[in-house]
Amino acid sequence: MSVQRVGTQVVVRLYGHLDDRVAECLAEAMSDVESMVLSRVVVDLDEVDSIEGAGLDFIVGLHRRWKVRLLNTPNQLRGRIPRLATVRPAEG
Numbered sequence: 001m002s003v004q005r006v007g008t009q010v011v012v013r014l015y016g017h018l019d020d021r022v023a024e025c026l027a028e029a030m031s032d033v034e035s036m037v038l039s040r041v042v043v044d045l046d047e048v049d050s051i052e053g054a055g056l057d058f059i060v061g062l063h064r065r066w067k068v069r070l071l072n073t074p075n076q077l078r079g080r081i082p083r084l085a086t087v088r089p090a091e092g
Helices: 020-036 055-063 081-085
Strands: 002-006 010-018 038-053 069-070
Touching: 002 020, 010 020, 010 055, 020 055, 038 055, 055 069
Parallel strands: 010 038, 038 069
Antiparallel strands: 002 010
16 A cells, blocks of 8 residues: 655555555654645545455544545445545544
8 A cells, every 4th residue: 555645635546455464554654644634535445355343444544534535436335425424533
């Protein structure tokens, strides 16, 4: 996975199986996002094979804190998007 700042956005590119086995990597990615973000996070899921456990927690955590746009969302997550969309960023 990679995290980089592009203009005023932070772009997170994820790949593979996002589950509890990669929780530590996702925590590091969250720290990277925190250090770079201004207001919006773009998450590219094009190369993601599956999302469970820690992977879902990561996406929900982003939604709770910042404006998030998901790109190339896998079919298994599309049904959960309306619920994620109701999670608003915390007010500071």
